[in-house]
Amino acid sequence: MIYRVRENSSMLIIIDCSRKNILTTRYDQTLPKVAYRGRINLIGGAEDKGDSTPKDTILREIDEEIVDVNLKRAMLKKLKFYRDFLSIIPAFDGGPKSDYISLDSVFYTEIKDELMSEIAMKIKKGERLITEGLLTVVPIKDLGKELCAWSTAQILEYYFGCPMINHERAISVPLGTKTVGSHKKYRKSFEYIN
Numbered sequence: 001m002i003y004r005v006r007e008n009s010s011m012l013i014i015i016d017c018s019r020k021n022i023l024t025t026r027y028d029q030t031l032p033k034v035a036y037r038g039r040i041n042l043i044g045g046a047e048d049k050g051d052s053t054p055k056d057t058i059l060r061e062i063d064e065e066i067v068d069v070n071l072k073r074a075m076l077k078k079l080k081f082y083r084d085f086l087s088i089i090p091a092f093d094g095g096p097k098s099d100y101i102s103l104d105s106v107f108y109t110e111i112k113d114e115l116m117s118e119i120a121m122k123i124k125k126g127e128r129l130i131t132e133g134l135l136t137v138v139p140i141k142d143l144g145k146e147l148c149a150w151s152t153a154q155i156l157e158y159y160f161g162c163p164m165i166n167h168e169r170a171i172s173v174p175l176g177t178k179t180v181g182s183h184k185k186y187r188k189s190f191e192y193i194n
Helices: 054-065 069-077 113-124 140-145 152-160
Strands: 003-005 007-016 021-026 043-046 080-089 100-111 134-139 171-174 190-192
Touching: 007 054, 007 113, 007 152, 021 043, 021 113, 021 140, 043 054, 054 069, 054 100, 069 100, 069 113, 080 152, 100 152, 113 134, 134 140, 140 152, 152 171
Parallel strands: 003 190, 007 100
Antiparallel strands: 007 021, 007 043, 021 134, 080 100, 080 171
């Protein structure tokens, strides 16, 4: 079966070693999709032409988006593939204009608790640690209180095994736990449309 998707995105779940906090982005007021402003989202983005694999995509996104060198280094140290998801986000006012279907390759990493605390302090002081949107530290126990963008809520529900109540009607279906490898190999099962 061939799935028709808009893109292959690579996303990153970043937690501290004690599994008490998650580091995410928060869309600011400049985001064109008005409905997603103020919502949390996983760091990452869509495949670029120069990316051979989903891992290339997430490495490029980390390099482009993360300004803090210590954070970037720590994120890369324990970076691992988690799983792929087929995500469907129905159209809604202020969000996608038509149903949005994507293949989301999700990675995860852990950073030391001390570094998570340091990042939280820098955020509180107003330091700019990311090039797109805002960086935010969210206690995992409070994730259900957050509004999420795109397929973030469904992916985090699956990862943490707990329901999140504040998300759109998006659906994310977990696929394999092993990466297919190259973007070229993914194209055997997924047709990319615009």
